[in-house]
Amino acid sequence: MQTYSRVADLRQALQKARSQGEKIAFVPTMGNLHDGHLALMRAARSYASTVVASIFVNRLQFGPGEDFERYPRTLAEDREKLASVGVHALFAPDEGEFYPEPQSYFVDPPELQHLLEGEFRPGHFRGVATVVLKLFNAVQPDVAVFGKKDYQQLMLIRAMTRQLMLPIEIIGFDTVRAEDGLALSSRNAYLSAAERAEAPRLFCALCELREAILCNGTQNIEELAAAARKNLDRNGWKTDYLSVRQQSDLRVLSQSSGQQKLVIVAAARLGSTRLIDNLEI
Numbered sequence: 001m002q003t004y005s006r007v008a009d010l011r012q013a014l015q016k017a018r019s020q021g022e023k024i025a026f027v028p029t030m031g032n033l034h035d036g037h038l039a040l041m042r043a044a045r046s047y048a049s050t051v052v053a054s055i056f057v058n059r060l061q062f063g064p065g066e067d068f069e070r071y072p073r074t075l076a077e078d079r080e081k082l083a084s085v086g087v088h089a090l091f092a093p094d095e096g097e098f099y100p101e102p103q104s105y106f107v108d109p110p111e112l113q114h115l116l117e118g119e120f121r122p123g124h125f126r127g128v129a130t131v132v133l134k135l136f137n138a139v140q141p142d143v144a145v146f147g148k149k150d151y152q153q154l155m156l157i158r159a160m161t162r163q164l165m166l167p168i169e170i171i172g173f174d175t176v177r178a179e180d181g182l183a184l185s186s187r188n189a190y191l192s193a194a195e196r197a198e199a200p201r202l203f204c205a206l207c208e209l210r211e212a213i214l215c216n217g218t219q220n221i222e223e224l225a226a227a228a229r230k231n232l233d234r235n236g237w238k239t240d241y242l243s244v245r246q247q248s249d250l251r252v253l254s255q256s257s258g259q260q261k262l263v264i265v266a267a268a269r270l271g272s273t274r275l276i277d278n279l280e281i
């Protein structure tokens with residue numbers, strides 16, 4: 001596996017691959033890779049002959065007081081993991097290469113950016129959309145693979161790709177979980193042993209709520225969600241949101257919306273660690 005830190009070198013190498021008829025699949029990450037990321041890499045291999053991963057901790061998507069500084073940076077281990085699952089090229093620029101001048105042009109996503117995650121992390125999705133568009137421009141992939149754990153992110157990237165007419169197929173890949181149900185995330189590394197033991201309760205709450213909705217229908221959806229939030233908060237969590245939304249636009253189910261596909265989305269803090277998860281119904 002080749003590692004490229006400069007955009008020009010990456011472009012040259014990928015240009016050569018393309019001229020030899022290779023199709024390119026891309027998996028962007030912020031590093032500190034776990035089995036969930038590696039599953040995305042393996043999935044990417046089934047879509048194209050060349051798989052490119054990126055590792056870049058993107059300052060633009062972190063708010064003041066968030067974990068940009070302490071976000072785990074583990075490039076040497078990450079490279080070994082990527083090579084072990086057959087990734088062909090890693091793009092790992094430093095900040096000076098990726099943002100050679102202060103970024104003053106942004107991708108400003110629509111209203112969806114202000115819901116849910118956006119309410120608690122203002123500006124987050126503007127930072128994500130901007131970096132993803134830049135990464136797409138650097139790599140120019142045919143296919144890009146994203147985890148469904150970041151449900152809202154995936155929706156925004158799909159819409160951006162469609163509206164800006166980027167010739168890239170976006171693939172959403174199912175969340176990979178530990179045996180006890182906890183969604184794999186780089187931020188799980190922040191959990192103490194006691195918090196790690198408590199952490200699966202988040203996914204449990206989503207599963208129980210889904211069960212209740214499947215049994216009782218959607219009439220008292222708000223009370224059911226409120227009970228799930230209370231249950232988490234009683235067990236030491238601080239729930240930012242736990243809400244049942246329409247899969248199509250992540251808005252609350254309205255009377256007039258008829259038979260909509262639903263998704264339960266949640267973000268909650270355990271100590272200083274903020275975890276997110278979701279479950280489609």
Ligand code: PAF
Pocket residue numbers: 028029030056058061128131132150153
């Ligand atoms: O999901 C992530 O790891 C990041 O938001 C992404 C897509 C790599 C952009 O920095």
